[in-house]
Amino acid sequence: MRMVVLGLGYLGATHAVCMAELGHEVLGIEVVPEKRAQLSAGQVPFYEPDLPELLNRHINSGAMRVSDSYAEAADFADVFFIAVGTPQKKGEYSADLAYVDAAIEELIPLLTRNSLILGKSTVPVGTAQRLSDRADELAKDVEVEIAWNPEFLREGFAVADTLHPDRVVVGAFPGGRAEVVCREIYAPIVQAQTPFIVTDPPTAELVKTSANAFLATKISFINAIAEVCDAAGADVKAIADAIGHDARIGRKFLNAGLGFGGGCLPKDIRAFMARAGELGAAEALSFLREVDNVNMRRRTRMVELARQVCGGSLLGKRIAILGAAFKPESDDVRDSPALNVAGQIQLQGASVTVYDPKAMDNSRKLFPTLDYAASAVDACDTADVVLVLTEWQEFADLDPHLLSETVRNRRVVDGRMCLNAEVWEAAGWQYYA
Structure with a gap:
């Protein structure tokens, strides 16, 4: 399956590489030039065991590519993962969702076919509903479905936790295709009897x-x-x-x-x-x-x-x-x-x-x-x-x-x-x- 990962920080880079390892064709979007250049060259810009070898293999094979173009992303696939950061707001406890919102605002107006956006970033409850409402406003003659697929990886064990998780959770609105698509994405994991939880x-x-x-x-x-x-x-x-x-x-x-x-x-x-x-x-x-x-x-x-x-x-x-x-x-x-x-x-x-x-x-x-x-x-x-x-x-x-x-x-x-x-x-x- 073709898919796009928006944001290639710690979470996004790991997820993109592991999706390529599962047999998918992946386009990673990263707007920071230095990080993008490193990843394109098969170099991981942070330390994580086992990840450099996998990244190198899939960059060299062409299973994973890196770009900064949302237009290219919109043309490449109809399944998108949001994996951007959600840091703490300065001076308060709340999460800063500026990067999540920016990804939605930039991607959706470029979509030309019905698409599924799966959130990986850790967000406050209610975010998916808010983004879904905004997607309806931004979409031009296409249907855009928002669902949430949280990650549970641990630094130092991120590759193993992504490829062999103790559960897969998909939060989907009724009537959408998120569950079917996620079962296809994670087919090898589901076949290994990993609990697949739909909420x-x-x-x-x-x-x-x-x-x-x-x-x-x-x-x-x-x-x-x-x-x-x-x-x-x-x-x-x-x-x-x-x-x-x-x-x-x-x-x-x-x-x-x-x-x-x-x-x-x-x-x-x-x-x-x-x-x-x-x-x-x-x-x-x-x-x-x-x-x-x-x-x-x-x-x-x-x-x-x-x-x-x-x-x-x-x-x-x-x-x-x-x-x-x-x-x-x-x-x-x-x-x-x-x-x-x-x-x-x-x-x-x-x-x-x-x-x-x-x-x-x-x-x-x-x-x-x-x-x-x-x-x-x-x-x-x-x-x-x-x-x-x-x-x-x-x-x-x-x-x-x-x-x-x-x-x-x-x-x-x-x-x-x-x-x-x-x-x-x-x-x-x-x-x-």
Whole structure:
């Protein structure tokens, strides 16, 4: 099937490449020249395992092409995916739908045959209905159907999550062809017995935001328990392991630590709260404010702990920060807890050196005043304390004996509880988590 993906950022590029992998002919539309040039050359402009190989293959085979022309897109296919960004509005919690609206406004007047537009972007509930109404106004002698097909991919596992998802959700208005077309698009996935869930558009929109809100709540819950454990002298990891055996709870996303960040969970729970308020249901999601508060408090707690470890003041101390990406297997530093902590510590007078296996370039753009090292060992040179703030396997595998020869003081703060405390303590380190 021929299809168009509008927006080739993290979501769009992954979706376009994976649709080509499923056997479709894909045209990707990207208006940023630098990004478009990279993708056209078979280069992924961000780090995502397995994606570069697939992109290269399908660009070279011709199964995927990249353009900036909406006119070409309108002529190429009658199935379109919207995968543009929906960032948080400046100064408020609501999602900024300017890119979604712009895509609709530019595409629909160019359409010359009946078309289906499938939304992938995370949007507030009611967006599909609003866009459907606008499509009716913009369409010229053609029928344009709007439906919502939310994504559930995880950075670091995006290819696997797209090609082997745990469910496919399609939110369609009655009488349209969205369900039939999506079953054809995702035929290999459906044939693998993946649940195929058809709902109305508002429900599909809420499936995505509800999933993110639940995951954020689960993370903040265990971090709130960690605060109680600190006060009571209990072991939060043992608690997570014990309650995780309960099938109703599960162990995933019960890892206490520095909390969540990135381009999805923080903005999505805030946009969910904002939309609930617009609908007159603000009280229903009031608990998400505390979820957000607990999450942000973890960053402050990490700075306080670093200061305590350094004897009560960070002034003049040398701090090694291992990790800059908001999570491992990613170079994404949007709302990164690690960089937030690094910035706060620098403001308190410390000399901060950061190392991350993949996120160095993005970190420099966001925090140019921090120092950066070429390796974990270099970052720890003469450090008074080492902070592990992203759980890369490279950091979990570090040899504390080797680092002992580099640091000024053998003190490590495990912000992700990914180190073996016994091994580090046996090597003479003071271990904090």
